[in-house]
Amino acid sequence: MGERKKRALFIDRDGTLVKEPPVDYQLDSLEKLEFVPRVMRNLYFIRQRLDFEFVMVTNQDGLGTPSFPEETFWPAHNLMLKTLAGEGIVFDDIRIDPSLPEENSPNRKPRTGMLTRYMTDEYDLANSFVIGDRLTDMELARNLGAKGIWLRPSLEGAEEELKAYPVALSPALIAEDWDRIAEFLFAGERRAIVRRATKETDIYVDWNLDGTGKTEIATGLGFFDHMLEQIGKHSGTDLTIRVKGDLNVDEHHTIEDTAIALGEALLQALGDKRGIERYGYCLPMDDCLCGVALDFGGRPWLVWDAEFRREKVGDMPTEMFLHFFKSLSDAARMNLNIRAEGTNEHHKIEGIFKALARSIKMAIRRDIYKYELPSTKGML
């Protein structure tokens, strides 16, 4: 066995550790020093529990020139370091580039000139991360061959900004806060890809429980697609489903096999279930009252208390609803208790799917500070 390579977190300063001052973007006085919320407890947690080296990497435009004299920079910078050190957060290395953009310095982020000492065999850059609030930070990650974690106030607009950027970038994580970053680094991503092919259907499911609600569904059945979209969107998970089914026969195999693949993906993605809430329930929806209680306890069971009078909703036979949830519960080994009352059949089934999504959202919520199995039996 060779020696394990070192890993690093390359952490941007302004906008990532401390708030970037508005207007001139210069942190040049003590009054402007303000930490990004929750940065301290999470960096402390990462420092204690994981083996990353901490490297601060920052561009300070024109530092040392009359536009940004050093004597206005260091007091705030040093107070920041001192405060972090007091919380057990010490940087192994700090790299500051003082150039202006027009100088095209090889050291200026996203260029890697300041980090050549990390670009050797000693470091496992592929499993190191750049954490920053700008796409230039994500470009630095790309240039280093590392992964990027993009911290931004909201997930909204992120895709558009990525698309508009001149270089193709795909951050490993887009995070709204430091809690999410620590969770991601510590516990990883819960994602499963299931491919299930029989004579009747060919199904591909990619389910990322730590996603943002992005869906891409194509089963060949419009109404079914619409229902499955609810699961991803309202649980805040990323769900891709592609199905080629024998719809020339009927809808049965397509719906049943999709439920099985979906349940398998959920079970796999949940992994050992450490730190999760386990239970979830919900009761909303227009004229209808729909409730889905669920338990990822490892035993499949379905209680179905919902009646449908129409033969079909859209292109989906209503007799297949029960069948879908039964197959899902079996494959995911979860207990589902489903109730719905009301008159509008479309609302009723949509309500059930949304309530399922909300239940999943609650039950998969994970707390890395209580990273235990939610069971007294020691396994789920």
Ligand SMILES: [Mg+2]
């Ligand atoms: Mg920044």
